[in-house]
Amino acid sequence: MTIDRVGVYATLFWARGREYADFVATRIWGPERDAAADADPKSKPVEEWTAEDWEALGDQPVPLAAQDTRRTVTKPAMDTSILAILTNWRAVVADFLTIYHLDLHDPAVLDRPWLGVRTALYALLDNPASLLRRALTAGR
Structure with a gap:
């Protein structure tokens, strides 16, 4: 060959x-x-x-x-899909108020770029005190 x-x-x-x-x-x-x-x-x-x-x-x-490539499939530790986050949007709003002291419906926050809000949202997933994290890891 x-x-x-x-x-x-x-x-x-x-x-x-x-x-x-x-x-x-x-x-x-x-x-x-x-x-x-x-x-x-x-x-x-x-x-x-x-x-x-x-x-x-x-x-x-x-x-x-x-090679033998069979692997066992395990559930992820946390459901971080957009659907799961949007389903628990009340927890996101509550976390922004309690952790970051930001009201997501405040015009000053709405005028900010989405990148900063998105970064803070994903940071909630790493915060053990976050309601969102507890909601996404419940039952897993």
């Missing part, structure tokens, strides 16, 4: 997906691949290699496809 073939395959894989890249590779390099497989009956397609086959090559890294 030449670097040109790897480059073409990688480009097709990135642009169109694995199925398309495999289809094109089979159409372009298929007969040569079949001839090499007939010459060495022990050879098998790279897609069927196991971790042991890759380790036999030496210092080359084992690709993710050959």
